[in-house]
Amino acid sequence: MAIQIGRKAEGSFREPLQLLSDCHRRIERFLQELIHVAEQTQGDGLNEAYRDELDTALRYFENAEPLHTADEEVSLFPRLRAKKNEEADRIIATLEADHDVVGELQRRIGQIGRKWLEQGYLEKQELRELLEKLYFLRTTYHQHIGIEDRVLFPVAATLLSAEELEAIGREMADRRGVSFDTPPGTRCASRRAKQGSPK
Ligand SMILES: [Fe+2]
Numbered sequence: 001m002a003i004q005i006g007r008k009a010e011g012s013f014r015e016p017l018q019l020l021s022d023c024h025r026r027i028e029r030f031l032q033e034l035i036h037v038a039e040q041t042q043g044d045g046l047n048e049a050y051r052d053e054l055d056t057a058l059r060y061f062e063n064a065e066p067l068h069t070a071d072e073e074v075s076l077f078p079r080l081r082a083k084k085n086e087e088a089d090r091i092i093a094t095l096e097a098d099h100d101v102v103g104e105l106q107r108r109i110g111q112i113g114r115k116w117l118e119q120g121y122l123e124k125q126e127l128r129e130l131l132e133k134l135y136f137l138r139t140t141y142h143q144h145i146g147i148e149d150r151v152l153f154p155v156a157a158t159l160l161s162a163e164e165l166e167a168i169g170r171e172m173a174d175r176r177g178v179s180f181d182t183p184p185g186t187r188c189a190s191r192r193a194k195q196g197s198p199k
């Protein structure tokens, strides 16, 4: 199966590899929004638009992105490991190490971002740390997502059966508390039960 990069319409749970790739576009978008707010305001007072942008992006990384990591670590990677394919095993080891790095970066970025929302400004040192971590996260994700989109997912498409892909899609839907046949639109988002979750 060819993985299409950058197309507008999102894949369905019946196309889990495409959907995982679609989620990458959201990660990139919300990360860029965090960088945009930090660069534009330089940690000064947030107007309503910047406050909304910051809050929405922070909530994406708190609630929705962890579901994407679980899609990969719980649903995709173990099924690929079961194939005992050397190339896939090597790539997955690198990707899992990346997940630890981005998880820690996102945790710290979330702490600083929440503090910013609460007190309304950042000290210079906090802004510096926030921007450093955001730029490092962008670089790490750029490499990580590139490997997943261009190497691992195409390998997965050749190794996994239609039944295995469907099982992954069903697990992804369950993880978000939605039906396997839910129409397009919010599939990368966090569980439907959470109010105000980012799209
Ligand atoms: Fe990943």
Ligand SMILES: [Fe+2]
Residues within 6 Å of the ligand: 020, 024, 068, 072, 145, 148
């Ligand atoms: Fe990913």
